[in-house]
Amino acid sequence: xxxxxxxxxxxxxxxxxxxxxxxxxxxxxxxxxxxxxxxxxxxxxxxxxxxxxxxxxxxxxxxxxxxxxxxxxxxxxxxxxxxxxxxxxxxxxxxxxxxxxxxxxxxxxxxxxxxxxxxxxxxxxxxxxxxxxxxxxxxxxxxxxxxxxxxxxxxxxxxxxxxxxxxxxxxxxxxxxxxxxxxxxxxxxxxxxxxxxxxxxxxxxxxxxxxxxxxxxxxxxxxxxxxxxxxxxxxxxxxxxxxxxxxxxxxxxxxxxxxxxxxxxxxxxxxxxxxxxxxxxxxxxxxxxxxxxxxxxxxxxxxxxxxxxxxxxxxxxxxxxxxxxxxxxxxxxxxxxxxxxxxxxxxxxxxxxxxxxxxxxxxxxxxxxxxxxxxxxxxx
Ligand SMILES: Cc1cc2nc3c(=O)[nH]c(=O)nc-3n(C[C@H](O)[C@H](O)[C@H](O)COP(=O)(O)OP(=O)(O)OC[C@H]3O[C@@H](n4cnc5c(N)ncnc54)[C@H](O)[C@@H]3O)c2cc1C
Numbered sequence: 001x002x003x004x005x006x007x008x009x010x011x012x013x014x015x016x017x018x019x020x021x022x023x024x025x026x027x028x029x030x031x032x033x034x035x036x037x038x039x040x041x042x043x044x045x046x047x048x049x050x051x052x053x054x055x056x057x058x059x060x061x062x063x064x065x066x067x068x069x070x071x072x073x074x075x076x077x078x079x080x081x082x083x084x085x086x087x088x089x090x091x092x093x094x095x096x097x098x099x100x101x102x103x104x105x106x107x108x109x110x111x112x113x114x115x116x117x118x119x120x121x122x123x124x125x126x127x128x129x130x131x132x133x134x135x136x137x138x139x140x141x142x143x144x145x146x147x148x149x150x151x152x153x154x155x156x157x158x159x160x161x162x163x164x165x166x167x168x169x170x171x172x173x174x175x176x177x178x179x180x181x182x183x184x185x186x187x188x189x190x191x192x193x194x195x196x197x198x199x200x201x202x203x204x205x206x207x208x209x210x211x212x213x214x215x216x217x218x219x220x221x222x223x224x225x226x227x228x229x230x231x232x233x234x235x236x237x238x239x240x241x242x243x244x245x246x247x248x249x250x251x252x253x254x255x256x257x258x259x260x261x262x263x264x265x266x267x268x269x270x271x272x273x274x275x276x277x278x279x280x281x282x283x284x285x286x287x288x289x290x291x292x293x294x295x296x297x298x299x300x301x302x303x304x305x306x307x308x309x310x311x312x313x314x315x316x317x318x319x320x321x322x323x324x325x326x327x328x329x330x331x332x333x334x335x336x337x338x339x340x341x342x343x344x345x346x347x348x349x350x351x352x353x354x355x356x357x358x359x360x361x362x363x364x365x366x367x368x369x370x371x372x373x374x375x376x377x378x379x380x
Contacts (some may be wrong), residue, residue, distance in 0.1 A: 020293025057308030074108025087254025
């Protein structure tokens with residue numbers, strides 16, 4: 001937990017109740033700030049995928065005080081298995097443990113992680129308004145007037161845009177920023193029961209046209225991901241077609257990936273999403289409006305670190321608001337601490353994806369991944 005009280009602001013509006021927005025709400029409310037949280041989704045849901053939570057992400061969740069529940073309701077491990085695409089085992093990796101008592105890596109279903117974070121938000125009595133966004137933000141004096149989509153309004157010392165890669169706050173207040181850029185790859189995911197031969201180790205499959213992996217997300221839950229060159233038509237498939245295409249893409253695989261291909265059902269959650277990334281140019285704040293998470297540092301899943309970066313950004317923002325008497329100085333310090341680290345994640349992730357598209361050598365790709373993960377293990 002951040003532990004320091006914030007005196008630079010008394011109130012904050014957080015737009016977007018995803019991973020970054022909830023992490024910010026929890027960090028600020030614990031530091032004594034009166035927080036309002038809004039989300040566009042009237043049901044405050046998240047889609048049914050699993051998510052990989054690396055060591056640095058677990059460290060950030062530990063600072064939020066949520067590690068124990070993630071360990072209980074997700075899955076953690078200190079090892080990963082590397083296989084050839086046909087299932088042959090090549091290596092078992094000892095994943096580095098970055099802090100004593102912290103697992104090296106893990107996974108959890110997104111709806112479970114969402115519920116854990118929502119429980120923390122509710123436990124802090126943070127008012128949450130759903131089916132709502134901001135339609136105007138204007139700064140006068142030392143505060144921002146927010147107009148909401150239901151016609152109501154509010155005045156806040158700080159507004160945080162954590163409203164996804166398609167951020168509406170970004171569109172309202174940051175004309176120097178733009179949309180995320182497609183990287184040329186797409187990501188297939190299926191959430192499914194655990195294959196009978198699958199132990200608690202995540203797996204990576206190399207040597208096929210499409211890289212593939214499995215993350216354990218709980219007692220009887222895993223998700224498989226597969227990265228393919230993006231094909232426009234695959235973005236618009238029906239559920240039945242998604243099933244058929246994923247099964248066809250998995251044709252070369254053995255091991256547990258092969259079991260998933262042979263045992264997947266049309267009831268399993270399947271998704272295909274073209275990948276895009278962007279590190280938004282500085283500044284990341286305009287007066288008393290600031291961005292965090294995918295709104296300002298959206299990455300691809302190659303280092304499984306987008307969510308971790310969002311949680312880290314929320315923690316750093318709260319720390320700097322506690323350390324600095326001036327809001328401007330705090331927002332500048334937040335951006336200074338986050339920019340290069342987020343740039344590294346995004347540039348490395350995009351470079352790994354490009355090497356995969358260019359049929360780069362597996363040792364080159366592994367070298368890029370290991371180097372970037374080692375840098376991410378450094379304190380943030
Ligand atoms: C295919 C894929 C796989 C990934 N896998 C991983 C992984 O394994 N590990 C990992 O760490 N990261 C992964 N990521 C990245 C991770 O999902 C994101 O980085 C993370 O969800 C960002 O959190 P966020 O809170 O910034 O945005 P989001 O999670 O997108 O949340 C934004 C919230 O804002 C709300 N919202 C949107 N627009 C508005 C608006 N105008 N007004 C109000 N509310 C709004 C939404 O309803 C949502 O609740 C993956 C990403 C992709 C694309």
